[in-house]
Each structure stands twice: as structure tokens, then as C-alpha cells.
Amino acid sequence: MSSSALKPFKNPLIIALDVDTAEEAVCLAGRLGPYAGGFKVGMQLFYSAGPEAVRRLREKKAPVFLDLKLHDIPNTAAAAARALARLGVSILNVHAAGGRAMMQAAAEAAREEAEKAGINRPLVVAVTVLTSMDQEMFNKEAGMAGPICDRVAAWSLLAREAGLDGVVASPREIEVVRKACGPGFVIITPGIRPSGAARDDQKRTMTPREAIALGANWLVVGRPVTAAADPVKAIKDILDDIKQIN
Ligand SMILES: O=c1ccn([C@@H]2O[C@H](COP(=O)(O)O)[C@@H](O)[C@H]2O)c(=O)[nH]1
Numbered sequence: 001m002s003s004s005a006l007k008p009f010k011n012p013l014i015i016a017l018d019v020d021t022a023e024e025a026v027c028l029a030g031r032l033g034p035y036a037g038g039f040k041v042g043m044q045l046f047y048s049a050g051p052e053a054v055r056r057l058r059e060k061k062a063p064v065f066l067d068l069k070l071h072d073i074p075n076t077a078a079a080a081a082r083a084l085a086r087l088g089v090s091i092l093n094v095h096a097a098g099g100r101a102m103m104q105a106a107a108e109a110a111r112e113e114a115e116k117a118g119i120n121r122p123l124v125v126a127v128t129v130l131t132s133m134d135q136e137m138f139n140k141e142a143g144m145a146g147p148i149c150d151r152v153a154a155w156s157l158l159a160r161e162a163g164l165d166g167v168v169a170s171p172r173e174i175e176v177v178r179k180a181c182g183p184g185f186v187i188i189t190p191g192i193r194p195s196g197a198a199r200d201d202q203k204r205t206m207t208p209r210e211a212i213a214l215g216a217n218w219l220v221v222g223r224p225v226t227a228a229a230d231p232v233k234a235i236k237d238i239l240d241d242i243k244q245i246n
Pocket residue numbers: 016018042067127129130131132168169190191192202220221222223224
């Protein structure tokens with residue numbers, strides 16, 4: 001794997017562009033570009049504006065984590081991963097709950113397609129347990145037994161065995177994932193909330209500083225920056241917070 005594929009972003013902060021139009025996304029990326037490591041395009045933007053939104057960001061050289069959380073039979077997930085890899089994104093993802101064969105098929109397809117197109121292959125990572133779930137929801141609503149951290153560790157190992165580059169997990173599971181999968185395995189953590197942030201739908205959260213100190217590779221931050229009165233100040237505050245480590 002080329003080193004540019006392994007280190008696609010200039011710093012650990014990935015800003016979630018959860019907006020409806022490509023214009024809004026490009027405008028936010030333009031304002032935050034000097035500070036952000038990269039940008040995440042998720043379901044809201046992709047389903048509203050389509051692949052064109054990713055193309056417009058890529059035209060501006062913005063590194064993109066395409067967070068569409070593929071979850072389907074292996075043949076369909078692989079075909080989707082192939083199409084997404086052609087967009088030149090740095091990272092794409094699948095749900096670990098889709099199983100080993102699905103993860104493996106998607107990762108292989110994305111790599112083959114990037115090679116065919118002569119572009120850096122995207123990192124392919126697995127979403128474990130959504131950061132909006134707490135322990136009670138996980139057991140009672142999702143019907144899953146045991147502690148969330150055990151499931152996250154088990155799915156992370158499965159993802160590694162399936163040839164994936166890493167996982168998306170909450171910062172609370174960083175330590176168990178690192179222990180299970182080792183230092184080279186990528187850990188991306190949403191559920192990042194600066195201290196004093198208002199409570200919302202995110203349940204398993206930590207501050208940027210705590211997540212980096214525990215060994216997260218990349219932090220995904222959306223509303224604390226994009227919904228702030230001054231998004232540039234908000235992102236600078238987070239970067240300052242992270243730099244204070246050591
Ligand atoms: O477990 C997950 C997986 C993905 N996300 C996504 O990250 C961002 C977080 O945005 P905030 O505004 O900082 O909550 C959002 O796009 C989610 O779709 C996640 O939060 N948790």
C-alpha cells in the first residue's frame with residue numbers, strides 16, 4: 001500500500017459535511033480547508049446531491065471519507081464499493097454486521113477498481129456499533145447480548161481478518177480495539193464532543209483531547225464545528241485542544 005493511501009489526511013480532524021447541497025459543502029470545505037485534515041461525506045449530502053458533491057470536493061483537492069456504511073449481500077456491496085472507489089475517495093466504509101464475506105468482497109473490489117483506475121486505493125474500514133447507541137439500547141432494542149465493547153472488539157478482529165484497514169468506533173472502545181488489533185489498525189472515532197457541549201443524539205462520547213490521547217487515528221466532528229456560530233473558531237479550538245497533549 002502506498003504511504004499516501006495510509007496517511008490520506010494532513011491532521012487527525014475530519015469534518016462531517018452534513019449539509020444538503022454540493023454548494024454548501026464546497027463553501028464549508030473552502031472555509032475550513034486550511035484547518036481540517038479532511039472532510040466526511042455522509043448519507044445526507046450523498047443522497048441529496050449525489051456523487052457530484054464528492055467530485056466537486058475532489059476537484060478542490062479536498063480529501064474525502066465517504067461514509068455510506070455499505071451493508072448488503074457480498075456481490076452488491078462489492079459492486080457499490082467499486083463505484084465509490086472510482087470517485088477517488090480516501091476512505092470508504094461498510095458495516096461489520098454484514099459479515100466477513102461482505103467486508104472482504106467490498107475491500108477487494110475497492111482495491112481492484114482503484115488499481116484499474118490508477119489512483120490511490122481507498123482505506124476500507126468497518127463501522128462497528130453506532131456511537132448513538134448506549135448499552136441499554138444495544139441490549140434491549142438491538143437485541144445484542146453483552147457489553148458493547150466486547151462486540152466492538154470482536155467485529156474489529158473480524159474486520160482485520162477480512163483484510164480491512166480499520167474500524168469506526170466510539171472513543172470509548174479505542175483501547176479494546178487497539179489491544180485486539182494492534183498498532184497498525186486504523187481507528188476512526190465519531191462521537192467527539194468538546195467539554196461542555198450540549199447533550200444530543202450521540203451517546204458514547206469523549207472530548208477531542210481524550211480520544212487522541214487514547215490513540216484514535218482520526219476524529220470525525222460534525223455539529224460542534226459546522227453548527228457553531230463561528231465554525232473557524234470552533235475548529236481552531238479543537239486543534240488547540242489536541243495539540244495540548246504531551
Ligand atoms: O457510529 C457512528 C458512525 C458515523 N457517525 C457519523 O459521524 C458524524 C458525526 O457528526 P456529529 O455532528 O459530530 O455528531 C455524522 O455524520 C454521523 O453520521 C457517527 O456519528 N457515529
